[in-house]
Amino acid sequence: MxxxxxxxxxxxxxxxxxxxxxxxxxxxxxxxxxxxxxxxxxxxxxxxxxxxxxxxxxxxxxxxxxxxxxxxxxxxxxxxxxxxxxxxxxxxxxxxxxxxxxxxxxxxxxxxxxxxxxxxxxxxxxxxxxxNVSQDDPPPPPPLTIVRGVIGSEKKAFFEDPRVQQALAGQGVKVEVESAGSRQIATSINLDKYDFAFPSSAPAGESIQRARHINTKYTPFSSPMAIATFQPIVDVLAKAGVVKKGTVPTFSVDRYLGLVTSGTKWAQLSRNSAYPVDKNVLVSTTDPRTSNSAAMFLATASYVANGNAVVHGATAEKSVLPLMTQLFTSQGYTDNTSEGPFNEYLTVGMGPTPMVWIYEAQYVDAAARGRLKPGMVLMYPSPTVLSQHTLVPLTPSGDRIGRLLSTDPELQGLAAEHGLRSGDAARFAKVAADHNVPAPKDLIDVVDIPSYDTLEHLLDGVAKSYG
Structure with missing residues (x-):
């Protein structure tokens, strides 16, 4: 006193x-x-x-x-x-x-x-x-604790949100982040200068835990994988039996793999006057050597190619690898992070990227920020996989961020406003509904991803094909 x-x-x-x-x-x-x-x-x-x-x-x-x-x-x-x-x-x-x-x-x-x-x-x-009676100025608030992290690029908008920064400041911390491909975070980035690593999947998080002998992890957010496309593409693929129309359009991965295997081009699809181009029917992804979203695409496609079963063991890996390689190498150049192809989708349109493999959260966040244009559509692959955003604490300060993101109601609600499925499911549903995104409340057709070792074997096999 x-x-x-x-x-x-x-x-x-x-x-x-x-x-x-x-x-x-x-x-x-x-x-x-x-x-x-x-x-x-x-x-x-x-x-x-x-x-x-x-x-x-x-x-x-x-x-x-x-x-x-x-x-x-x-x-x-x-x-x-x-x-x-x-x-x-x-x-x-x-x-x-x-x-x-x-x-x-x-x-x-x-x-x-x-x-x-x-x-x-x-x-x-x-x-x-x-x-002019002199009054002592109130003491300045204590300085914020700086906490540094490396994150998957799809969470960049969340951490840059002034409301998120203010909520963290209220807890006495300031979070500074750098973004990179999630697999890149797990395999090639020097994590010594960071307090936490926050890739976009459990396998990438598991890789970091193994390498650094860390038992603790947090999974405050999740996001199913989806496909950003355009209404004319939905119409064309519906005629080809690949897309089932509805409030939530669904994309048959099995029928899509059939088109890839046969080398079908867009111009060869019947009654296709909307996109009659002479290039293969392909979903655009990121680089599987660096990005988690590409790994999630491989996990989905390999499940279907393996007779609707999770790939396990050398025999199954060898069986599906040629088709998995074709899915990626046929695309040409691919970006290191999911931010790249999705920004191209938003700004350039359907010409170069008629279908882009993304996190559902990216689309919902873009809708909330008014970045979508008329005719843009969100499809859900059948089946799909759920990407569990996994935070691995590297220091006690990083552990505190993991706990805050997992338990603080304000931060959970703000995550929902950025399209991330968090503990505040009602907030996410409201954000999606308010911006006319037909995001299903409950995801049914979701399959498991392969084990960490199997996924790494498949990704390494695809990487070798790049030369």
Whole structure:
């Protein structure tokens, strides 16, 4: 407790003792104290404290007098200011020295508290402007703890959101992030300078845990994989039996693999006047050597190619690898992160990228930020996989971020506003509905991804084909 605060509390205590004596015949000591404490609380937050005890005592006196029997009010004197409240001779005037009027009429008026509040403001202004009484500035808040992380690029907008930064600042931390491909985070980035790693899948998180012998992990967000496309493409693929229309269009991975295997080109699809181009029917992905979203595409496609079963063992890996390689190498150049192809989808249109493999969260976030254009459509592959965004803490500060993202209601709600499925399912559903994104509440056709080792074997096999 500071010196000024101590003096104020002592003055309030003496005023209570004085009023207890004044109203000994009408009010109990407990009641007098309660009235004084309530009056004192009304001045919480006022920067100028010198005159607070005087005003508190006068308010309390007025209320107590109003509660006393009418024939006893005239016998009660208005208490004088406590001796140790400093007077400022510079603001004294003959008007200041006049005797205080009896308060009974003023107390009973509804404007009494307004007048008191005005008096405080005027007095504060006089002290600051006329008398220039020096006041100590409030101590600055303690500096925020800087926490550094490397994240999958699809979470960049979340961490850059001023509301997220403010919520974290309220917890005493400032998070600084750099983005990279999730597989890149797990395999080639030096993590020594970071407090946490936050790739977009459980396998990438498991890789980091293994390499650094860390048992702890957090999965505060998840996002199913989806396909961003355009209404004319939906119409063409529906005629080809690849897409099933509905409130939520679904994309048959099995029929798509049949088109890839046969080398079918867009121009060869029947009744295709919307996109009659002479290139293969392919879903655009990221680079499987660096990006988690490409690994999730491989997990989905390998499941279907393996007879609708999770790939396991050398024989199954060898069987599906040629088709998995074709899916990626036929695309030509692929970006390192999911941010690249999705931004091209948003800005360039259907010409170069008629179908883009993305996280559902990217599409919902773009809708919430008004970046979608008419004719853009979100499809869900059948089956799909769920990408579990996995935070691996590398330091105690990183562990704190993992706990906050997993448990703090405000941060969970903000994640939902960025399209990430979090613990606040209702908030996510509302965001999607408000922006006309037909995101299903419950995902049914979701399959498991291969084990970490199997997925790595498949990804390494695809990588070798790049030369």
């Amino acid at each position: 500071g010196v000024d605060t101590l003096r104020e509390e002592q003055a309030i205590s003496r005023a209570i003792d004085h009023l207890v004596q004044v109203y000994a015949g009408t009010h109990s000591a407990e009641h007098v104290r309660a009235v004084m404490e309530a009056a004192h609380k009304r001045f919480d937050g006022f920067p100028i404290r010198d005159f607070v005890p005087i005003l508190v005592e006068r308010i309390a006196h007025g209320e107590l007098a109003a509660q006393a029997p009418a024939d006893e009010v005239a016998d009660i004197e208005v208490p004088e200011p406590a001796d140790d409240i400093p007077d400022s001779p510079e603001i004294h005037s003959p008007e200041n020295d006049r005797p205080s009027p009896q308060p009974s009429a003023l107390i009973r008026s509804k404007g009494f508290l307004s007048l008191v509040a005005a008096a405080v403001v005027v007095t504060a202004a006089a002290v600051v402007v006329v008398v």
